[in-house]
Amino acid sequence: MADLTQEEWAEQLSQDNNAVVLDVRTQEEVEEEGIIPNAVHIDIYRGQEFINEVETLDKSKTFYVYCRSGNRSGQACAIMNQLGFENTNNLLGGFSEWTGDVASI
Structure with missing residues (x-):
């Protein structure tokens, strides 16, 4: 796992054609605040359901993971990584500091 600043995250993401953006916030947070365009949303607070859904994702992809502040995404x-994903990147500061595009749900 790499902890990336907002700038590093956006730069690497823009140059990565094997990327998946993963939002691990709650459904309420996504509805209230929006989502980074094209992000996959899987709520980390769903416990085993989170693990089950994550395990369906392509482990060969590079994952750019975010939450509101960077804590839950670090946990995700x-x-x-424990499930065999080798390329995960955590967004330091999370969505609360995101200055890029935001889509509404």
Whole structure:
């Protein structure tokens, strides 16, 4: 897992054609605040359901993971690494500091 600043995350993401953006916030947070365009949303608070859904993702992809502040996404990256995902990137500062595009749900 790599902890990336907002700038590093956006730069690497823009140059990565094997990327998946993963939002691990709650459904309520996504509805209230929006989502980074084209992100996959899987709520980390769903426990085993989160693990089950994550395990359906392509482990060969590079994952750019975010939550509101960077804490839950760090936990999600650690869980994903334990499940065999080799390329996970955590967004430091999370969505609350995101300055890029936002889509409404």
